[in-house]
Amino acid sequence: MLKVALRGLFARKLRLGLTALAVALGVTLIAGSYVFTDTINASFDKIFAATNKGTDVALTARRPIKIDQGTRQTLPASLLSQVSAQPGVAAAAGSVTDQATVFDAHGHRFGAGGFPGLVSSVSAVRRFQGSSIKTGRFPQAPGEAALDAGTAEREKVKLGDTIVVQGGAKRAKLRVVGTTQVAGVSSLGGAAFVDAVLPEAQRVLGKTGRFDEIQVAGDPGTTPAELADRLRGAFGREAVVRTGEQQARSQSSEIKASLGFLTTALLAFGGISLFVGAFIIFNTFSITVTQRMREFALLRTLGAKRGQIMRSVLTEGLVLGVVGSAVGLGLGILTAAGLRALFKVVGVDLPSNHTVIASRTIIVALAVGTLVTLASSLSPALRATRVAPVEALREGAVPTIRGMSRKLTALAGFLLVAGVALMCVGLFAGGSSSASLSFVGAGAAATFLGVALISPRLVRPIASAVGLPFERFGGITGRLARENSVRQPGRTAATAAALMIGVALVTFASIFAAGARETVAKAVDQNLSAALVVQSENGFSPFTPDVLRDISRVDGVRAVSPVRFSQAKAHGISGRVTVSGVDAAGFAQLYKVKMTRGGQAALDRLKGRPFAVVSKKFADDHHLRPGATLQLTTPTGAGRSVVIVGELDDKGGLLADLSFDTTYLERAFGEKQDAFGLVGLRPGAGVAQVEGRIKALLHRDYPATKVQTAQQFKDAQAGQVNQLLGLIYALLALAIVVSLVGIVNTLVLSISERTRELGLMRAIGTSRKQVKRMIRVEAVITALIGGVLGLVLGMVLAILFTQPLQDFTLAIPWGTLAVLLVLAGLAGVAAAALPARRAAKLDVLAALAYE
Amino acid sequence: MSFSTPEARVAGPAGSALVSATGVTRVYGEGEAEVRALDGVTVGFPAGRFTAIMGPSGSGKSTLMHILAGLDRPTSGSVVLDGIELSALDDARLTDLRRDKVGFVFQSFNLLPVLDARENILLPLSIAGRKPDQAWVGRLIETVGLGDRLSHRPSELSAGQQQRVAIVRALAAQPSVVFADEPTGNLDSKSSAEVLELLRRSVDEFGQTVIMVTHDAQAASYADRLLLLADGLVVHDGEAHSAGDVLDLLKAAG
Numbered sequence A: 001m002l003k004v005a006l007r008g009l010f011a012r013k014l015r016l017g018l019t020a021l022a023v024a025l026g027v028t029l030i031a032g033s034y035v036f037t038d039t040i041n042a043s044f045d046k047i048f049a050a051t052n053k054g055t056d057v058a059l060t061a062r063r064p065i066k067i068d069q070g071t072r073q074t075l076p077a078s079l080l081s082q083v084s085a086q087p088g089v090a091a092a093a094g095s096v097t098d099q100a101t102v103f104d105a106h107g108h109r110f111g112a113g114g115f116p117g118l119v120s121s122v123s124a125v126r127r128f129q130g131s132s133i134k135t136g137r138f139p140q141a142p143g144e145a146a147l148d149a150g151t152a153e154r155e156k157v158k159l160g161d162t163i164v165v166q167g168g169a170k171r172a173k174l175r176v177v178g179t180t181q182v183a184g185v186s187s188l189g190g191a192a193f194v195d196a197v198l199p200e201a202q203r204v205l206g207k208t209g210r211f212d213e214i215q216v217a218g219d220p221g222t223t224p225a226e227l228a229d230r231l232r233g234a235f236g237r238e239a240v241v242r243t244g245e246q247q248a249r250s251q252s253s254e255i256k257a258s259l260g261f262l263t264t265a266l267l268a269f270g271g272i273s274l275f276v277g278a279f280i281i282f283n284t285f286s287i288t289v290t291q292r293m294r295e296f297a298l299l300r301t302l303g304a305k306r307g308q309i310m311r312s313v314l315t316e317g318l319v320l321g322v323v324g325s326a327v328g329l330g331l332g333i334l335t336a337a338g339l340r341a342l343f344k345v346v347g348v349d350l351p352s353n354h355t356v357i358a359s360r361t362i363i364v365a366l367a368v369g370t371l372v373t374l375a376s377s378l379s380p381a382l383r384a385t386r387v388a389p390v391e392a393l394r395e396g397a398v399p400t401i402r403g404m405s406r407k408l409t410a411l412a413g414f415l416l417v418a419g420v421a422l423m424c425v426g427l428f429a430g431g432s433s434s435a436s437l438s439f440v441g442a443g444a445a446a447t448f449l450g451v452a453l454i455s456p457r458l459v460r461p462i463a464s465a466v467g468l469p470f471e472r473f474g475g476i477t478g479r480l481a482r483e484n485s486v487r488q489p490g491r492t493a494a495t496a497a498a499l500m501i502g503v504a505l506v507t508f509a510s511i512f513a514a515g516a517r518e519t520v521a522k523a524v525d526q527n528l529s530a531a532l533v534v535q536s537e538n539g540f541s542p543f544t545p546d547v548l549r550d551i552s553r554v555d556g557v558r559a560v561s562p563v564r565f566s567q568a569k570a571h572g573i574s575g576r577v578t579v580s581g582v583d584a585a586g587f588a589q590l591y592k593v594k595m596t597r598g599g600q601a602a603l604d605r606l607k608g609r610p611f612a613v614v615s616k617k618f619a620d621d622h623h624l625r626p627g628a629t630l631q632l633t634t635p636t637g638a639g640r641s642v643v644i645v646g647e648l649d650d651k652g653g654l655l656a657d658l659s660f661d662t663t664y665l666e667r668a669f670g671e672k673q674d675a676f677g678l679v680g681l682r683p684g685a686g687v688a689q690v691e692g693r694i695k696a697l698l699h700r701d702y703p704a705t706k707v708q709t710a711q712q713f714k715d716a717q718a719g720q721v722n723q724l725l726g727l728i729y730a731l732l733a734l735a736i737v738v739s740l741v742g743i744v745n746t747l748v749l750s751i752s753e754r755t756r757e758l759g760l761m762r763a764i765g766t767s768r769k770q771v772k773r774m775i776r777v778e779a780v781i782t783a784l785i786g787g788v789l790g791l792v793l794g795m796v797l798a799i800l801f802t803q804p805l806q807d808f809t810l811a812i813p814w815g816t817l818a819v820l821l822v823l824a825g826l827a828g829v830a831a832a833a834l835p836a837r838r839a840a841k842l843d844v845l846a847a848l849a850y851e
Numbered sequence B: 001m002s003f004s005t006p007e008a009r010v011a012g013p014a015g016s017a018l019v020s021a022t023g024v025t026r027v028y029g030e031g032e033a034e035v036r037a038l039d040g041v042t043v044g045f046p047a048g049r050f051t052a053i054m055g056p057s058g059s060g061k062s063t064l065m066h067i068l069a070g071l072d073r074p075t076s077g078s079v080v081l082d083g084i085e086l087s088a089l090d091d092a093r094l095t096d097l098r099r100d101k102v103g104f105v106f107q108s109f110n111l112l113p114v115l116d117a118r119e120n121i122l123l124p125l126s127i128a129g130r131k132p133d134q135a136w137v138g139r140l141i142e143t144v145g146l147g148d149r150l151s152h153r154p155s156e157l158s159a160g161q162q163q164r165v166a167i168v169r170a171l172a173a174q175p176s177v178v179f180a181d182e183p184t185g186n187l188d189s190k191s192s193a194e195v196l197e198l199l200r201r202s203v204d205e206f207g208q209t210v211i212m213v214t215h216d217a218q219a220a221s222y223a224d225r226l227l228l229l230a231d232g233l234v235v236h237d238g239e240a241h242s243a244g245d246v247l248d249l250l251k252a253a254g
């Protein structure tokens, strides 16, 4: 029986190849995601191990709560002398490292996308120095810098050239005296790394008198662990004390944690491709089992048992699954490089030095691919066992699949209801975000399956509708194409459903993005009364308050108002509370918020005090009314009780859960940097002139910050949304390619089934061109069925998903959706290329003689 | 016997025939495996006649028919159909020729299952993008007596009905010649009679030219003329009057 199975498998090489390809493409992104993120993680491990190699013990500032935006806590420089005085300490040195944007002398920014580089201090103690010199020397005086060799090479920076660096202060001009490498690697994923002497680095980063880290070397005979214990005893209250190894692990895992979402997101997209692949595998097996019914029946008459038939089909599945998964694993390894390039395009350049292929990757890829293939072939295999031996004797064409059974309809209905219910639970019930996400994901998968199951009933009406123009203008070939596409509704439906998933997700993403753009635009139009907005070049790094101070002195500027962000833990509230700081006095003139409780007076009362205005949504969620008190833990570690004095409804979504006065935010939260600056003009001052003056100032002193008019700001926000959308499209492309393979597969199999018919048509005078056109139209109709189903489903999902979002403006991008449908049709044409050629090449006589 | 002499193989002047083959050979395979399906056949088919081709299995009947109809090309020799030399035509032209000048009836599977009887009948015209001659098609349909079955799909028709639809399909485009390869091979004697009657009437009433391959002596007796093939050669060419005659001839051809 095994022989029979394998013979069946190899008898149709093209089918074998196409099915294996569907499995492979399904596995590709999963394997690629693992390889990609493992490689990144390994690179970070290596980098941090190298930079901490000479450090026995490291002291860093305590971080009572983890924040992912805002200023990081630092240590006072005075701590160093106390550390040095401890017994067992051979050497100790303070260092700073933080983000900064690096330019060449002409203002050209280094590094891909908007991501900033890093400025670090070179250590006075050689063994603490993480990087090593490749050419030139380390900086020895203020005004000197060493640049990482990768950036120097890419940007053609020579020793002696000037670079411009802006961190948390005014920009500094530094002369490059050396190039560096870390762990023997000259590039850390495209970001620029600058080393300067400690005072210079502190000045550039706005950390004069502060350290990010104190590195300690112990006396011979003292182990790092002992030393760490001793220092923890002495300084445990003001600093976190770790051994060098722990420090490396901690730094590395912090980065990994912040990249963790990336693995999850990529695996989710991989899962989508595999899900789509499962449809195709299922469909291919269904078709081939149907085509081989006579053969199975014959085997049964010859005495084969049901189990043997079943095993032979499952063996096909197993072989295909293993082969396909193995190919997918290989493709995945190649894809990892592609992913890196993709992320680089959108500005996220991640280090990846040596491709890491973990055994976990191999096991997961092979297991998942094989299991999905086996599971998808299970139902066709079961059907194969049900063939009655007499079928072998029956004359006529292949037995057609009967209409959908009641049971299936009930299952489809159940899946739809359960899917929508699950999504609603995820969306509306609240709860932890990962739990909601799982609900939503499972709900979406169930919904897709449900729609796929009822879609055989939708095939006929949709095919009639989308096939109409082809029939009208394509004559008999159009008519035949439509008839052929509805001949086996189940087959067409499964093929179309695979495409439906991709189209639905693309529709969903584009509606979401259109809504986001629209929401931002509306918010800016309705809420922003400032003429100009100041922001860092990349849109997310905070900048020194000096920027706004200097802008306030520019001719024509009436008022500037900063917005800062931080985070806190609130007693009795799970998760982090987002916090914004505004200039209580001037803010309301530049940004309109609707005070729903407390009125303007509430804003005026903030003034440097532990008073907060709460956002309406947060207030409603946590039942906070003016007069209520919240116990907060801030990033500095201080416990603060703050009083709610008002409530605002910020349609523009700029402000956080709680808003404080800027001076209070600085004092209580340690947030010294601005995220946005709103600029109001004097009456009569021309926007363009003032903008020009501010631009000149920023170009000279703060090149990492930019000023934008309201319109430019809107456009920039829309641009960011579009970039994210582009990334999502790129990741969904694979799922769509898989579904196109499905169309190819179905067509090839259907054509081989219709060889006689094609032979007859050719004999009575149908030209090759007409045959090609017929196949192409059939593919287009199938693709359009998938497209229409996907569009509708995507729209429904988008509308459902945006319900819980307050102030989200639903905007359906009809133009984009129309283009999407046209693209789906064109994809059908592309998928038809190979099958159409095969059908047209058919030898007429051979086809007529075909059994 | 005179008809087995070499002279008898030459079927009249090829010039006056609607379809004619001159020195047609068709060789399959090479070397050891070489099969000469046709070994220099010269034969002409005048217009408005019903010719039956018979011969033992493997004698080259289908091959000859395929070559005459432009479905296959001879290894050597030439075929002229309605004044057109087929060897000069490329594939696309041959397709057009089949579409416009040739009607086909095969042993089985003549109809597209997704089209109903009327659509199948009009298929060659639809492919050509030609408007059907309603009066002509109406008359044909009336002749076959399928009026009430026209909106049925092939799966809803009996084998005999299917063959009759196929014949109407072959006649609908008013081709120069209709080729039928064992059109009654799958039918019972009553259905066979109906189909053969129909072919006969197409010749008598419409002046159609019909060339039919058959194994059935009864079927051959409907024809005006009988061609006997053996081992790729025409071994008899003459009138066919009754089934008895035909059986005698077949026996003689061995």
Ligand SMILES: Nc1ncnc2c1ncn2[C@@H]1O[C@H](COP(=O)(O)OP(=O)(O)OP(=O)(O)O)[C@@H](O)[C@H]1O
Pocket: B028, B029, B035, B036, B037, B055, B056, B057, B058, B059, B060, B061, B062, B063, B064
């Ligand atoms: N494609 C092919 N390849 C090789 N040999 C072929 C091919 N087609 C036909 N032949 C051979 O050519 C010879 C004539 O075949 P043909 O089909 O014309 O016979 P036929 O008279 O129609 O027989 P039947 O009555 O069985 O239909 C046979 O020996 C056959 O085996």
Ligand SMILES: [Mg+2]
Pocket: B061, B062, B063
């Ligand atoms: Mg034959």
